[in-house]
Amino acid sequence: MTRRPRLTVFGTGYLGTAHAACLASLGFEVLGVDVDAARARALQAGTLPFYEPGLEPLLRAGLRAGRLAFTTSYPAAAEFGDVHFICVGTPQRPGSGGADLTQFESCFAGLAPLLRRPCLVVGKSTVPPGTAAAYGQRLPGAAPAGTGAELAWNPEFLREGHAVADTLRPDRIIAGVWSVRAEATLREVYAEPLAAGVPFLVTDPLTAELVKVAANAFLATKISFINAMAEVCEVTGADVLGLADALGRDPRIGGAGLRPGLGFGGGCLPKDIRALAARAAELGAGQALSFLHEIDAINLRRRTRLVDLAREAADGRLDGRRVGVLGVAFKPGSDDIRDSPALEVAARIRALGARVAVFDPAAMDRAGQVHPDLDYRGSVLGAARDADVLLLLTEWPEFAAADPMVLAKTVARRAIVDARHALDAAAWRDCGWDYRAPGRPGHPPGTPGAAAGRPAIVPRHDLGPRDAEVACLAGAI
Ligand code: UDX
Secondary structure, three states: OOOOOOEEEEOOOHHHHHHHHHHHHOOOOEEEEOOOHHHHHHHHOOOOOOOOOOHHHHHHHHHHOOOEEEEOOHHHHHHHOOEEEEOOOOOEOOOOOOEOOHHHHHHHHHHHHHOOOOEEEEEOOOOOOOHHHHHHHHHHHHOOOHHHEEEEEOOOOOOOOOHHHHHHOOOOEEEEOOOHHHHHHHHHHOHHHHHOOOOEEEEOHHHHHHHHHHHHHHHHHHHHHHHHHHHHHHHHOOOHHHHHHHHHOOOOOOOOOOOOOOOOOOOOHHHHHHHHHHHHHHOOOHHHHOHHHHHHHHHHHHHHHHHHHHHHHOOOOOOOOEEEEEOOOOOOOOOOOOOOHHHHHHHHHHHOOOEEEEEOOOOHHHHHHHOOOOEEOOOHHHHHOOOOEEEEOOOOHHHHOOOHHHHHHHOOOOEEEEOOOOOOHHHHHHOOOEEEOOOOOOOOOOOOOOOOOOOOOOOOOOOOHHHHHHHHHOOOO
């Protein structure tokens, strides 16, 4: 292959679209493929069908340069590509914890019989262990190119909201390959990040696919660990923020992924840990990963705890109360509401009889399609108007910047539950708010955590009470 390899990307969700646009920006000719004709048309017209900062300009630049195009045609893609990346979704199978590989299977079954010349098929979708081996065995028999068509595994670790940066400058590139030729091809595709010093770890495809799910399982475990500690804090009166700060400074532990709060959600971590546990059980290693069920349970308990905190803040009942909700996306910087803890809490509170007014900077359209029963407002102030209790459920930066004095004039009662520890507790309390956050002390007498006063370790970002009062009076917060 003397010219640069031409690339195809099957599946144009968050992962596939970011991958296609980023590789086009590095000078490759890239063809994105999706079975959804409306999606392919929108992308071809330069419109991103979801919110991802920085991706739309890259998409448009690729289209303008003539290096990026989108199609629904598998024959066109098979004809075009030397390297075929498979980035289709692998959601949770309804009624079970296992992964639904229908999209992967239909992509493979549609593509393989069309592969007539030497090429590399690269799995990027997150799949349970054993998937790469099965497809690696099938490919030479299914493709007219025979052993000229080879499978590799190259998992993706991008975070939504950071998809462009994570794709162009990942922490590491995992090349799961069975041949020197496949390794050389992946080195050529990733020549630019490799030249910039990104580590390139060569392994076999079976290990590569496991790296991805193991990394997600570890991240989920870390998050649930600190949230389990928040539960302990709630009954002892300790402060989980001070605890997380102190733990994270130990280099053996590290502070990343140790933010307590409402727990993890989104299209990856929850379903990936369930799929890994389910496959491990099928393989006879269920006991090794049985702790993942507990990780999942801790995570889901946070949502229940938040509903309880909201009820406590609303004077013991939610029925008939007005509740203002800030944030329904599963995390800031994204419009993704898949398994969103924030949206689930908002919906549960609505189901308990509260009137729920919601604002989110990006996710309201998507949330409105699933939960038309919530009242969607155009701003933070709109969601807060006449609220008996305000809930901060997704830590968008604009929520952290909200002025407690201004909001105090809008709400019916100054009660806030900060599910993500995004606010300066002292500043809000000093402005007269009943401030509550999971795992933090300061609850009224008679509720869990009542024993505690100030945190034993004051987190670095907390202002002293006097500083907060001055800033508050000056209208600076
Ligand atoms: C995640 C992985 O990070 C990524 O490598 C993988 O490929 C896909 O899943 P993403 O879902 O975009 O990416 O989000 P991430 O930023 O990792 O956060 C996941 C969830 O955990 C969010 O709901 C977030 O709010 C929560 N979280 C994260 C915490 O509650 N505490 C933390 O300390 C970190």
